[in-house]
């Protein structure tokens with residue numbers, strides 16, 4: 001796969017994280033009387049650094065939806081079946097074909113999904129989020145209740161079992177409804193018609209043994225072996241356990257204010273984080289929050305808000321924001337008074353970036369161009385390269401990622417990033433500052449990339465981050481002076497953590 005292809009596969013791009021899919025996804029919850037929700041707490045989503053819609057679906061919402069859905073589709077069948085079929089088709093696309101989840105849930109996404117009512121769409125989002133977030137534990141629960149392993153090609157049957165188990169274990173859907181729908185769905189498809197009995201018995205056992213399954217869920221690996229092996233090698237077993245635990249919980253909603261963080265925190269009844277981000281619980285429809293229409297803030301994980309700040313005082317300066325969409329960092333640069341050139345090669349993502357800046361009443365020069373063919377009219381005082389990456393730092397926001405990425409993606413992306421950094425270096429004025437960032441947990445896309453750049457670019461001196469300059473980042477400054485966050489690291493005492501991010505900084509000598 002070429003670097004370009006790899007970047008295309010990544011279109012749901014990494015740092016979109018919250019920026020592109022804000023907090024409107026329903027909240028999967030495990031039900032039930034006296035039942036611990038375990039790690040099945042809610043989730044988020046939405047679109048763009050603010051343009052989201054949709055309503056949070058609480059426990060009762062999910063329940064109601066399961067009983068009354070099926071509207072908005074011509075497909076006959078019992079209530080809930082159309083939503084269930086759409087969820088099955090999308091899960092197959094993700095886990096069998098490796099398609100990123102985000103685009104399948106957007107306006108032009110999976111056909112079965114597009115035809116659903118808003119309520120059923122919410123239910124499908126909730127089911128898929130929980131099915132992917134807890135995929136390891138669900139897989140384990142199913143495997144242990146099968147008499148013999150499923151045929152490797154029994155993708156549809158596997159998906160039906162996963163979605164049924166997801167509803168039983170993590171959503172507020174009555175067990176009998178979840179089981180009946182799964183059995184009906186199996187019976188209606190000739191590829192799975194003969195497995196109705198198996199679906200019924202496995203799901204009934206899962207319902208009966210729910211408490212013990214949930215009690216042991218945290219000890220089941222929540223990512224493919226190759227990813228866990230890398231993290232254990234790079235970060236050690238303890239931090240890897242913290243990373244995995246963070247992935248099991250839906251992240252909070254972080255906002256970056258255009259100005260006056262304290263005033264906005266008060267207005268939104270949010271928590272003010274040490275970097276000026278405002279943190280809210282997930283249960284919000286982003287577009288209905290105060291200050292959305294007036295463009296007072298945008299959705300951006302607190303860690304994602306750090307790289308742009310490393311540039312320092314950029315007011316009135318020419319700043320290039322390379323790989324800019326959906327624009328969380330462009331907005332930060334513009335709000336800080338810079339003259340920003342936002343370079344983005346994807347036309348659709350550039351449209352989103354423009355829409356986001358319009359809502360925020362911020363301006364930038366837009367260059368819809370590939371970094372490798374872009375030709376700036378003059379050099380820049382500052383450059384921020386927020387490169388395409390494996391996005392493994394954002395898994396808590398994109399729980400499909402572990403199941404769609406492959407290890408060779410990292411090799412391909414590493415080469416792309418290295419070339420992008422070298423290209424960016426050509427456009428900086430002497431004395432100018434370059435910041436490179438990725439939302440990856442992989443050293444090849446972060447620390448190693450920075451070392452390679454320093455070694456191969458004599459004209460650039462590293463500008464290590466000092467805690468005197470950024471006291472609030474004390475826990476995130478590495479001995480080499482890089483910014484490094486990992487999911488599971490508290491920020492300013494807030495245990496809800498941040499995404500995994502990396503950033504390094506250099507000054508051009510002459």
Ligand SMILES: C[S@@+](CC[C@H](N)C(=O)[O-])C[C@H]1O[C@@H](n2cnc3c(N)ncnc32)[C@H](O)[C@@H]1O
Pocket residue numbers: 007011013014015016019322323324325326327328329330343344345346349369370371372386387388389
């Ligand atoms: C990590 S995302 C950027 C997130 C963005 N900086 C933000 O804060 O909202 C990477 C972006 O790079 C874009 N991209 C990938 N390859 C590119 C290239 N060769 N030239 C320009 N943009 C590229 C992708 O389309 C994607 O929008």
